[in-house]
Amino acid sequence: xxxxxxxxxxLFKEMGLVKGIGFDSWRRVGSAMQxxxxxxxxxxDELIFLDITATxxxxxPDFALVDDLADECFMPLTVGGGIRTLDDAQKLLRxxxxxxxxxxxxxxxxxxxTQISERFGAQCVVVSIDARCxxxxxxxxxxxxxxxxxxxxxxxxxxxxERRGAGEILLTSIDRDGTMTGYDLMLIRQVSDxxxxxxxxxxGAGSYExxxxxxxxxxxxxxxxxxxxxxxxxxxLEAKQYLHEQGFKxxx
Amino acid sequence: MKKVAIIDYGMGNxxxxxRAIEECGGQPILTDQLKDIAAATHLILPGVGSFCDGITxxxxxxxDEILHEQVFxxxxxxxxxxxxxxxxxxxxxxxxxxTGLGWIEGEVCxxxxxxxxxxxxxxxxxxxxxxxESPLFSHIPSGQDFYFVHSYHLRCRNVDNILAYTPYCGQxxxxxxxxxxxxxxxxxxxxxxAGFQVLKNFxxx
Numbered sequence: 001x002x003x004x005x006x007x008x009x010x011l012f013k014e015m016g017l018v019k020g021i022g023f024d025s026w027r028r029v030g031s032a033m034q035x036x037x038x039x040x041x042x043x044x045d046e047l048i049f050l051d052i053t054a055t056x057x058x059x060x061p062d063f064a065l066v067d068d069l070a071d072e073c074f075m076p077l078t079v080g081g082g083i084r085t086l087d088d089a090q091k092l093l094r095x096x097x098x099x100x101x102x103x104x105x106x107x108x109x110x111x112x113x114t115q116i117s118e119r120f121g122a123q124c125v126v127v128s129i130d131a132r133c134x135x136x137x138x139x140x141x142x143x144x145x146x147x148x149x150x151x152x153x154x155x156x157x158x159x160x161x162e163r164r165g166a167g168e169i170l171l172t173s174i175d176r177d178g179t180m181t182g183y184d185l186m187l188i189r190q191v192s193d194x195x196x197x198x199x200x201x202x203x204g205a206g207s208y209e210x211x212x213x214x215x216x217x218x219x220x221x222x223x224x225x226x227x228x229x230x231x232x233x234x235x236x237l238e239a240k241q242y243l244h245e246q247g248f249k250x251x252x
Numbered sequence: 253m254k255k256v257a258i259i260d261y262g263m264g265n266x267x268x269x270x271r272a273i274e275e276c277g278g279q280p281i282l283t284d285q286l287k288d289i290a291a292a293t294h295l296i297l298p299g300v301g302s303f304c305d306g307i308t309x310x311x312x313x314x315x316d317e318i319l320h321e322q323v324f325x326x327x328x329x330x331x332x333x334x335x336x337x338x339x340x341x342x343x344x345x346x347x348x349x350x351t352g353l354g355w356i357e358g359e360v361c362x363x364x365x366x367x368x369x370x371x372x373x374x375x376x377x378x379x380x381x382x383x384x385e386s387p388l389f390s391h392i393p394s395g396q397d398f399y400f401v402h403s404y405h406l407r408c409r410n411v412d413n414i415l416a417y418t419p420y421c422g423q424x425x426x427x428x429x430x431x432x433x434x435x436x437x438x439x440x441x442x443x444x445x446a447g448f449q450v451l452k453n454f455x456x457x
Contacts, residue, residue, distance in 0.1 A: 002369065002420055003377040003397060043444045045377060046399075071271050076399055076442045093300070096267045098401065098442060120264055120301040121335070123373040123401040167373045167403070198371045221371055251377040251397045 003251045004215055004243060005045040005222035006236045008229050009202065010035055012051045012065075012081070019230050021178035023130070023146035029230045036069045044236045045251060046076040048101070048170065048200075048224055050128070052145045054082025055104045063091050070096025078126050078170075084109065089116045093124065101170055103128040104143040107150050107157065110164055117165025122197075127161035128170040129154050131187055139187055146174045154187065155194045162195045169195060170224065173203035178227050180206025188218030200224050208234065208242035215248060254278040254455045257292035259319070261309040263335060264300035272441035276451045284313045289322060294329050294455060297336030298441075303344030303360055303404070306335050307352060316353060323355075329432045329457040334402060337428065337435030341406050355433055357409040363402075363421040372421070373403040380416045380426050380438065388415065388427065388434050390453045396446050398426070398438035405437060432457065 010032060011018050017035055018026040029035075032049070039047055049069065054061060061082045070077055079092050080101025089100045089112075100120075105112050106127045117125045130146050131139045131154040141152040158169050171191050173184035183204045192199040198221035201214035205225035214220045228234050240250040256278045258269050270280040273296070281288050289295065297319070299306055310316050322328045332340050341352040344360040352360070363372050382394040394416075405424035408414050418426035418437070426437045434454065440447035 001378065002374065005376050040444075067267070070268060074268075074272060074275070074442065074444055074447070076401065076439075093264050094267060096265060096271070098265055098268070098300075098439075118302065119305060122403055123375060124264070124300055167401075168375060196365065196371055197373065198375055222376065 001249045003045075003249050006211065006239045006243070006250070007046045007048055007200065007222055007224045008039055008044055008236060009048040009050065009224045009226040011226065012049065013053045018052075019178060019226050023174050023177055032065070032069055033072065036072050040073055040075060042235070042237060044075060046078070046222075047073060048078045049080070050101065051081025056144050056147070060084075061088055061092055063095055066092055066097060067095035080126070080128055084112070086112070086115045086119060089120065093120060099124045099126050099168070101126040101128045103130065106161060107141065107143050107152060110160065113161055113164040113166050117167070122165050122167035125166045126168045126170050127158070127166040128172070129157055129191070130172045130174050132174045133184065133187065139190070142174060155190050158191045158195050162197050166197060168198050168200060170200045170202055176204025179204055180227050182206065182210040183214040183218060183223075185213055185218045188214055188220050192219040198222060208239045211239055212243060212246050212248070215243070254294055255292045256280045256294045256296060256455070257289045258282050258296045258298060259289070259315060260284045261299070261306070261313055261315060263306050263309060264298065266298050269296060269298045269333065269441045272448065272451055276448050276455060278455050284315060286318050289318055292322075292328065294457070295319065295322060295331070297330070297332045297339065299333070299335035299339070300401070301335055303335070303338060303346040303352070304348065304350045306339050307344070307350055310339065310353075323433060327432055329454065330434065331454050332435040333441070334437060334439060337437055338404060338406050340433070340435055346404055356406065356413055356428060356430060356435070358407050358413075360404050360406050362404050363424065366421050369421045373401060374420050375401045378418050378420055380418055382416045384415055386415050386429055387457060388429065388450060388453050392446060392449055398440070398443040398446060400426075400438050402437060406435070
């Protein structure tokens with residue numbers, strides 16, 4: 001049986017790893033290479049590495065950095081940030097990324113989803129969706145690391161992404177990001193029920209129980225988390241032990 | 253030192269396969285050149301992506317002929333990973349029907365969702381249930397988890413070629429073998445210790 005995945009997220013900004021709250025108030029949390037080595041040693045299920053300033057600074061992905069990180073990463077690696085062309089995707093895959101995450105480009109140049117999917121297969125295209133909840137309960141997609149409103153709804157964008165050939169959705173609640181108060185279960189459930197590709201829940205994990213909620217109530221296929229692993233003693237392995245006790249299938 | 257030619261035909265994450273081979277004590281060379289392939293003690297065909305693009309790229313580089321000669325005339329051990337395994341089939345039914353390398357009797361079809369397994373692609377860790385003893389799975393218990401990321405699978409017509417199944421969308425063939433030709437639908441290079449054991453077993457052939 002397919003196991004649920006627990007995936008640490010590494011956010012990269014100007015030479016190092018950071019973690020913020022609500023896509024803001026960034027704190028430095030160490031070097032990317034060091035984190036990759038530690039997670040590799042601990043045999044985590046999968047890693048997500050996102051360069052959160054590349055798009056805003058109109059930079060291409062840092063291929064040399066990804067090359068170095070991937071050389072130490074003997075687990076699946078999803079790389080995002082600054083990807084605008086098929087060539088960017090090809091280069092990242094070549095240097096060792098297994099999956100390509102596109103966020104801003106998924107809204108601005110959605111045909112890129114189709115291009116990458118047709119060339120390298122749906123399984124390597126992750127469409128990353130960052131959403132905020134408005135006071136009236138309506139969700140809106142934001143791009144450029146959460147700074148630019150799009151007027152788009154996450155459910156509709158996720159469905160379009162699936163139609164265009166995405167293999168997975170990485171769904172992040174900007175409101176919950178870094179708060180460690182739990183995932184936005186409503187958001188995750190809405191999107192997860194609207195598509196038939198796997199949805200990775202992201203934003204808000206503060207305890208193992210939150211992860212179980214995202215999987216059970218949110219119907220997510222996997223959970224991503226950052227702060228909980230950076231700022232508390234909790235680990236991906238313990239998370240999976242907890243999930244196992246709760247009856248989820250995990251890889252221990 | 254085992255010289256491992258990792259076939260570079262423009263399809264995906266070949267660098268990680270090279271790094272994993274290094275870690276497993278082999279000497280990898282990423283190549284599409286006859287002289288490198290002819291000098292290799294082991295051949296790996298990696299790859300992710302579409303069957304049609306994959307086979308087109310292979311034929312453009314005349315790799316079908318080069319690999320056929322090395323494997324069938326010189327009996328060089330061969331491992332196909334993911335798309336590299338699927339390309340061994342006679343035909344691929346991804347979009348249009350495409351002719352494959354034809355080393356393994358069977359066809360490549362899309363996974364079909366079941367009541368229990370609704371999400372495709374099949375992405376993540378899943379168990380590999382070994383059906384036949386093989387040096388490829390030496391020191392690996394049946395039921396070990398490996399990493400998968402795919403939407404298609406190879407339906408073997410000759411059951412003697414099947415080494416292992418994985419339960420998803422019913423069940424599909426996750427490892428196969430014919431003589432010194434091996435294939436894994438999972439990614440040993442991304443499956444940490446268990447994956448490295450598979451690669452070490454392959455290098456020991």
